[in-house]
Amino acid sequence: MAKILIPTPLRPYTDKQDAVDAAGATVGELLADLTRKHGGLKAHLYNDQGKLRSFVNIYVNDEDIRYLQKEQTPVTAHDTVSIIPSVAGGVDAALDVRSVRLAADRDLPQLTNDEIKRYSRHLIMPEVGVDGQRKLKAAKVLCIGAGGLGSPAAMYLVAAGVGRLGLVDFDVVDFSNLQRQILHGTPDVGRSKLASAKDRLNALNPEVQIDTYETALSSENAMKLFEPYDVIVDGTDNFPTRYLVNDACVLLGKPNAYGSIFRFEGQASVFATKDGPCYRCLYPEPPPPGLVPSCAEGGVLGVLPGIIGVIQATETIKLILGTGEPLIGRFLLFDALRMKFRELKLRKDADCPVCGTHPTVTKLIDYEQFCGVAPVAPQPVAAGSATEITSVELKARLDRGDRVKIVDVREANEYQINRIPGSILIPLGDVPKRYNELDPDEELVMQCKSGVRSGKAADFLRSVGFKRVLNLKGGILDWIDKVDPSQPKY
Amino acid sequence: MTERHLSVGTIVEAAIRRHGQETYPHECCGALVGRDDRVTDVVALPNTTEEGPRRRFLVSSSDYRQAERRATELGGELLGFYHSHPDHPARPSQYDLDHAWPTFAYVIVSVAAGKAEDMTVWYLKDDRSSFDEGTLVYGENSDSDPTAAVHGQTGRS
Numbered sequence: 001m002a003k004i005l006i007p008t009p010l011r012p013y014t015d016k017q018d019a020v021d022a023a024g025a026t027v028g029e030l031l032a033d034l035t036r037k038h039g040g041l042k043a044h045l046y047n048d049q050g051k052l053r054s055f056v057n058i059y060v061n062d063e064d065i066r067y068l069q070k071e072q073t074p075v076t077a078h079d080t081v082s083i084i085p086s087v088a089g090g091v092d093a094a095l096d097v098r099s100v101r102l103a104a105d106r107d108l109p110q111l112t113n114d115e116i117k118r119y120s121r122h123l124i125m126p127e128v129g130v131d132g133q134r135k136l137k138a139a140k141v142l143c144i145g146a147g148g149l150g151s152p153a154a155m156y157l158v159a160a161g162v163g164r165l166g167l168v169d170f171d172v173v174d175f176s177n178l179q180r181q182i183l184h185g186t187p188d189v190g191r192s193k194l195a196s197a198k199d200r201l202n203a204l205n206p207e208v209q210i211d212t213y214e215t216a217l218s219s220e221n222a223m224k225l226f227e228p229y230d231v232i233v234d235g236t237d238n239f240p241t242r243y244l245v246n247d248a249c250v251l252l253g254k255p256n257a258y259g260s261i262f263r264f265e266g267q268a269s270v271f272a273t274k275d276g277p278c279y280r281c282l283y284p285e286p287p288p289p290g291l292v293p294s295c296a297e298g299g300v301l302g303v304l305p306g307i308i309g310v311i312q313a314t315e316t317i318k319l320i321l322g323t324g325e326p327l328i329g330r331f332l333l334f335d336a337l338r339m340k341f342r343e344l345k346l347r348k349d350a351d352c353p354v355c356g357t358h359p360t361v362t363k364l365i366d367y368e369q370f371c372g373v374a375p376v377a378p379q380p381v382a383a384g385s386a387t388e389i390t391s392v393e394l395k396a397r398l399d400r401g402d403r404v405k406i407v408d409v410r411e412a413n414e415y416q417i418n419r420i421p422g423s424i425l426i427p428l429g430d431v432p433k434r435y436n437e438l439d440p441d442e443e444l445v446m447q448c449k450s451g452v453r454s455g456k457a458a459d460f461l462r463s464v465g466f467k468r469v470l471n472l473k474g475g476i477l478d479w480i481d482k483v484d485p486s487q488p489k490y
Numbered sequence: 491m492t493e494r495h496l497s498v499g500t501i502v503e504a505a506i507r508r509h510g511q512e513t514y515p516h517e518c519c520g521a522l523v524g525r526d527d528r529v530t531d532v533v534a535l536p537n538t539t540e541e542g543p544r545r546r547f548l549v550s551s552s553d554y555r556q557a558e559r560r561a562t563e564l565g566g567e568l569l570g571f572y573h574s575h576p577d578h579p580a581r582p583s584q585y586d587l588d589h590a591w592p593t594f595a596y597v598i599v600s601v602a603a604g605k606a607e608d609m610t611v612w613y614l615k616d617d618r619s620s621f622d623e624g625t626l627v628y629g630e631n632s633d634s635d636p637t638a639a640v641h642g643q644t645g646r647s
Contacts, residue, residue, distance in 0.1 A: 007554075007558070007591075008558065008561075008567060008568045008593075008594075009568075009591035009592050009593045009594045010591075010592070010593075011593075012592070012593050013592075040616070043616075043617065043618055044591065044592055044618070054589075055589045057551040059551070064551070084551040084554055084555060085549075085551070085554050085591050086548060086549060086550060086551055086554065086589075087519070087548070087549040087554060087571050087589070087591065087594075088539070088546070088547065088548045088549070088585075088589040089517075089519075089546075089547055089573050089582070089583070089585060089586040089589055089590070089596070090517060090539070090541075090545045090546035090547055090573075090575075090583060090585050090586065091517075091545045091575050091576075091578040091583050091585070274515075274544070274577065275542065275544055275545075
């Protein structure tokens with residue numbers, strides 16, 4: 001027999017008494033006797049498995065039984081046993097993103113009978129259900145890019161019943177897109193990607209509002225474009241835009257469902273949630289320009305964006321529903337050749353320049369410059385000398401019999417697809433160790449696919465003393481357009 | 491079923507809102523002291539959670555004991571607790587439900603971007619299945635000393 005002190009919230013179950021006597025030699029026996037006498041207490045002290053609830057603390061005199069022998073702690077008639085509440089609460093972890101707060105704060109729209117039919121496979125799952133589907137209907141998602149990643153992400157989001165989907169792109173459908181960008185079909189080649197995407201998505205689900213923004217995302221328009229949306233899906237293919245999307249998401253407090261792809265490998269994560277890390281926590285600075293090739297340069301397996309884009313769509317839907325464990329603080333790596341997923345833990349960096357405790361980036365910056373794509377000070381060139389040549393000028397000079405050497409700095413497999421007759425191949429990465437094969441007194445025309453890599457090669461050669469180096473503007477693509485349409489483009 | 495009412499004076503209401511704003515973006519917590527569904531005093535308590543104070547609060551058992559003692563000293567009883575939901579609606583979460591005590595009034599204040607907004611009150615159903623929303627009755631709180639409304643302001647943020 002011992003005395004048990006009852007806390008205020010449980011007194012209604014003990015006839016308002018603040019202390020009751022119970023029989024038993026251990027704490028466990030005592031509590032069993034207590035709940036026998038006062039049945040209403042049981043549900044509040046014990047969980048469904050018959051264990052003491054975590055927020056119920058039992059003290060014998062002044063000692064927590066967790067540090068004694070737990071429920072086996074012996075008690076005598078001289079001991080006082082106290083039930084002391086821990087009071088705890090909070091918001092649901094999975095819901096802790098601003099997008100969901102917005103969705104929850106809005107009056108959720110009702111579903112029409114057609115929508116109930118369409119989404120029935122969602123509605124019968126308790127994790128989605130009618131409430132979840134209404135959240136999806138209330139949600140607004142913006143996809144940056146209607147290409148490889150944007151295609152599957154947008155299609156599944158629209159199929160799943162997201163209420164409003166925005167697309168930002170300024171490109172035109174090209175034959176080389178069709179191997180992976182499943183929003184677009186062969187008849188769409190030459191059309192704007194957004195017009196093509198809108199037709200496809202409207203056919204898939206006419207209930208969804210499709211907003212199209214035919215523009216290049218920039219520091220000037222990003223904040224305004226992102227503002228109305230709850231989640232941003234980053235389907236960009238270059239570093240300046242990736243940093244721009246990240247920073248705008250952090251500044252606006254909108255989650256970024258991130259994905260990227262290269263050759264056979266992909267990455268995915270969720271950045272810029274309230275407590276989670278952002279892209280800059282992982283990569284504070286971009287890689288040196290030219291170090292990481294783009295998909296246009298390095299290629300990409302056509303199905304890869306399908307896998308990664310669908311992961312982005314899945315994470316977006318989970319954020320909206322507030323269900324499951326989002327990819328927050330987790331960086332997913334996928335290798336298609338080995339068919340393996342790996343996961344890295346990511347932490348929010350307190351020193352992060354944009355989401356840290358003392359951010360140095362508080363508004364959008366010039367991302368081309370930040371990523372070294374557009375250097376502030378161009379390479380010094382002797383006055384009066386040109387640095388570029390057009391494909392038409394080059395053709396005219398070759399026809400005149402001028403002695404110019406064309407150096408193709410692409411990779412060997414690209415050189416196999418098409419080439420300018422008479423050009424020699426030195427891939428960009430080999431230029432620093434092979435430039436002595438070139439004659440410094442000879443006039444050189446550097447050439448690649450579109451002019452970016454060859455521009456870097458030209459800068460390098462000038463820096464080591466070559467005087468007459470020209471870059472072929474627009475690369476071989478422009479050459480094929482203007483001079484030699486018989487060759488294939490890729 | 492009759493809906494429960496909880497009276498909070500202007501000063502009590504302001505104290506809860508202010509506490510939520512002060513600890514933002516972390517959750518604040520504190521005890522509600524009074525009698526007969528009328529809150530006369532609030533006791534701010536430290537948030538001792540180790541699970542991230544942006545979305546959790548925990549009143550330790552020793553702070554709970556202190557709150558009960560303080561309630562007795564103030565001549566009232568412990569009516570319940572308040573806490574904030576930073577950037578989140580003033581509705582109880584599943585976590586709130588899982589950890590709720592019966593009969594207590596749970597006041598939740600939503601703090602959006604640092605500004606206290608909606609305030610609501612909830613009571614756990616006897617079968618623990620969900621909360622019943624009560625009604626907050628605001629108004630003058632003439633019997634409380636404005637300077638003494640918040641006792642023991644020790645909230646760590």
